Amino acid sequence: MNTTGKFGRASALPRSLRVLAGAAAVALSVAACGGGGGAASTSGTGGVWHVGGSMILSGAAASYGSNMAGGMLAYFEDVNAKGGVAGRKIQLDQADGGLVAAQTIQSIKQLSQQNDAIVIGGLLPSSAVLNAKSAIEQAKVPVLLGSPVTSMVRPAMDYVYGGGAPLFGDEAFMQADFAKAKLIQPGQAPRVAFVYQISAESQLWADNIQKLAAQNGWNVVGVESYQVGTTDFAAQAAKIGAAKPDIIFGAFDQSNFAFIKALMASNVTAPLVANQGGPHADQMQQLNYPALYVGRQIVYPTGDEPAVTAYRDLVKKYAPQADVQSHITQYGYLQAKIIVGALQKCGNDCTPAKMNDTLKSTTSIDTGGFTFTPITYSAQSTQGLDSEKFYTWDKASQQVKLLPESYTYKGQAS
Amino acid sequence: MGTLGAALNGVLLLSAIYALLSLGLVLIFRATRVLNFAAGAIGLVGAYLVYELSTIFGSFYPALVVGIVVAIAFGALIYLGVLSPISGARASIGASTDVGVVLGTIILAELLIAAVPFFAGSRGRPVDVPLPAWQWSAGGLTISSLQIVAFVLMIAVVVGVAVGLRRSPLGLRMRAAADSPRLARLNGISTREVATVTWALSALVSMLGVLLYATSTDLQPASAAGLGAALFPALLLGGLDSIGGCILGSIVLALVQSFSAVYLGGEWMAVSPYIFLLLVLIVRPQGFFGKAEFSRL
Numbered sequence: 049m050n051t052t053g054k055f056g057r058a059s060a061l062p063r064s065l066r067v068l069a070g071a072a073a074v075a076l077s078v079a080a081c082g083g084g085g086g087a088a089s090t091s092g093t094g095g096v097w098h099v100g101g102s103m104i105l106s107g108a109a110a111s112y113g114s115n116m117a118g119g120m121l122a123y124f125e126d127v128n129a130k131g132g133v134a135g136r137k138i139q140l141d142q143a144d145g146g147l148v149a150a151q152t153i154q155s156i157k158q159l160s161q162q163n164d165a166i167v168i169g170g171l172l173p174s175s176a177v178l179n180a181k182s183a184i185e186q187a188k189v190p191v192l193l194g195s196p197v198t199s200m201v202r203p204a205m206d207y208v209y210g211g212g213a214p215l216f217g218d219e220a221f222m223q224a225d226f227a228k229a230k231l232i233q234p235g236q237a238p239r240v241a242f243v244y245q246i247s248a249e250s251q252l253w254a255d256n257i258q259k260l261a262a263q264n265g266w267n268v269v270g271v272e273s274y275q276v277g278t279t280d281f282a283a284q285a286a287k288i289g290a291a292k293p294d295i296i297f298g299a300f301d302q303s304n305f306a307f308i309k310a311l312m313a314s315n316v317t318a319p320l321v322a323n324q325g326g327p328h329a330d331q332m333q334q335l336n337y338p339a340l341y342v343g344r345q346i347v348y349p350t351g352d353e354p355a356v357t358a359y360r361d362l363v364k365k366y367a368p369q370a371d372v373q374s375h376i377t378q379y380g381y382l383q384a385k386i387i388v389g390a391l392q393k394c395g396n397d398c399t400p401a402k403m404n405d406t407l408k409s410t411t412s413i414d415t416g417g418f419t420f421t422p423i424t425y426s427a428q429s430t431q432g433l434d435s436e437k438f439y440t441w442d443k444a445s446q447q448v449k450l451l452p453e454s455y456t457y458k459g460q461a462s
Numbered sequence: 463m464g465t466l467g468a469a470l471n472g473v474l475l476l477s478a479i480y481a482l483l484s485l486g487l488v489l490i491f492r493a494t495r496v497l498n499f500a501a502g503a504i505g506l507v508g509a510y511l512v513y514e515l516s517t518i519f520g521s522f523y524p525a526l527v528v529g530i531v532v533a534i535a536f537g538a539l540i541y542l543g544v545l546s547p548i549s550g551a552r553a554s555i556g557a558s559t560d561v562g563v564v565l566g567t568i569i570l571a572e573l574l575i576a577a578v579p580f581f582a583g584s585r586g587r588p589v590d591v592p593l594p595a596w597q598w599s600a601g602g603l604t605i606s607s608l609q610i611v612a613f614v615l616m617i618a619v620v621v622g623v624a625v626g627l628r629r630s631p632l633g634l635r636m637r638a639a640a641d642s643p644r645l646a647r648l649n650g651i652s653t654r655e656v657a658t659v660t661w662a663l664s665a666l667v668s669m670l671g672v673l674l675y676a677t678s679t680d681l682q683p684a685s686a687a688g689l690g691a692a693l694f695p696a697l698l699l700g701g702l703d704s705i706g707g708c709i710l711g712s713i714v715l716a717l718v719q720s721f722s723a724v725y726l727g728g729e730w731m732a733v734s735p736y737i738f739l740l741l742v743l744i745v746r747p748q749g750f751f752g753k754a755e756f757s758r759l
Contacts, residue, residue, distance in 0.1 A: 107688075281472075282476065283720035313472075
């Protein structure tokens, strides 16, 4: 006799499904909160401004999404607490844009069609954004790219604006100029190695560094690249160490910390010139690498300038789960600043098309010291920021220092 | 020599990380026939706890001791509170594995990976294990005290678990429950108790694996989750139910990843283990040590 027969099955399955469904509901609700999914109240006399956020909310780079959203929410919630824009509150609608094009395209469609976004921010993975070009064109909603794509902002493509990272390809020139000014003696032919995360834009960075090395007579002794989400760098770091470079150039993502730690484990001490994706101020201290330089367009959030203290306070208040030191959180905050500024100019009858016209006519946005230079848009370029200063870790005094010189992309061929 | 040394660099530590996490998966599969997709996430919770406690205590080792106890309790609670109630679908739908619990581990992984940054923030946590600073370098290869301790710890844990399974009454009950849960129950063995102990042990070794991983980088929810997914080639290479196999699979996985990163480029690092796995499975479908199973058609 079958003791677990028909009736036994019928009674067991619904219970297991109920528990599973309950667990799924809890998981999804916490996941939404973890992704910074909190939104502004939809109350208010004039309704709400829907701002879309195409964020990386899942996978190996999910912290990007929670940090980007956290930065945006921090600023929007502060604006909402002060009454919103033109009497309306701002609601951040998030969609998982992931790291791949199909997901990014889907998120843009969802945010523009279902959520009626007036502008879409986030948009960090350059390869996916590049492949979502036609979806952006069709959506006809202005987008702010967390990581701008050269071919989309220079010359400027309609509806596309830089909002956050510098162009990786340009950073190669700024990093090289910095190295020539500070680290390389005239006539010297240093051995250089470089390391970059794999993306459309960082490939441009790598190509530019190769060209610059050839132009300047530098000997390239090592080239390493890695996928976002790579979990181990020991072998690649040791390979760089074995090549004995005089200078290392880096175009990093959040893995910078692990990579530099791996370099140190392989006894590498060569000066390392990183781009904006390099270590944050607290990571510089933790690493204690002997000669580390990080090019930035956005200031480290450690000083006591009003723009920086306001940023720290608002993130702490409204998005405590976000990493306040992360440049990605800063990108989100910066995008929110740009969006609010544009909304204020756009007026109460703002539409995506009118928002686009407003951004197009905006030539300069003063960030109040949050970036080293104002954000500038023009008919030729909507990349936003085009110069960097370098922070360094002073091992002797155990302090992060900002070097005074500024390095600007001067339109060199890329 | 420099390139070969570089390719071997870090293999000891990476093998130890993979082996500990794989061991947790193998233990659960042996005892319950369930593939646990939440190994990295469960380990992550324990590792976060150790980090937070070490900042409170100002010392790593007391935090580790408390973390071990909590990880064991956490693993048991996960089974008793979440997965045990789900269990039952196996019998209900006649599946050879407990589909409901497998799905439950997937949901649990998502839940924990979302919950950790929600409660603790998304900032990476650097983990430093206080060890005597010793290292030996030659031809691109560097071996440090941390790598040696990690590998020795892994061997000690694996041998301890393997001997325990073979010699102890609990191990005997676990093997009996794995072979035939119904027969085991008829002989008075509580399969629920066996599964609880297995999940507790698995949570412990997963925590150790994630902690070791965090020493080479830092504690990040997403990367620890990626670590869990990266294990499957090691498991399938070694055979899902073989402890020896999972060690060998982990070492092979670490070697394949390192060699592909150095000789082919970083873009091959993630995919190369799967290519290697495919080649191995074509020749030996049950992996290095897995038992071949036959079905009467």
